[in-house]
Amino acid sequence: MRRRNFEWATVEYEGDRYDVCVGMEVEEVDEIRPIDSEVNITPLMRIEVINWMLEKAMEDIYQAANDPVFLDMNQREREIDEAGLVYEDH
Numbered sequence: 001m002r003r004r005n006f007e008w009a010t011v012e013y014e015g016d017r018y019d020v021c022v023g024m025e026v027e028e029v030d031e032i033r034p035i036d037s038e039v040n041i042t043p044l045m046r047i048e049v050i051n052w053m054l055e056k057a058m059e060d061i062y063q064a065a066n067d068p069v070f071l072d073m074n075q076r077e078r079e080i081d082e083a084g085l086v087y088e089d090h
Helices: 047-065 068-083
Strands: 006-013 016-023 028-034
Touching (some): 016 047
């Protein structure tokens, strides 16, 4: 399976939810944003919390990767790539 460079997962921490962007080549946190926010709060966080969120995000990402619907979507994405088709958002 071809991996994307970045994957997003939503993690709950102390009653709040955060979107966590993980760089998949080295499995590290790239960004952490409160839900519905464009603000990266990673520089303000303790490394222990970032590492905990990374662990939870990776669990979700790998679990989703084994979901049959996700596998079908990856297959379709490969077929589109191989056909040279490009999706343009208008």
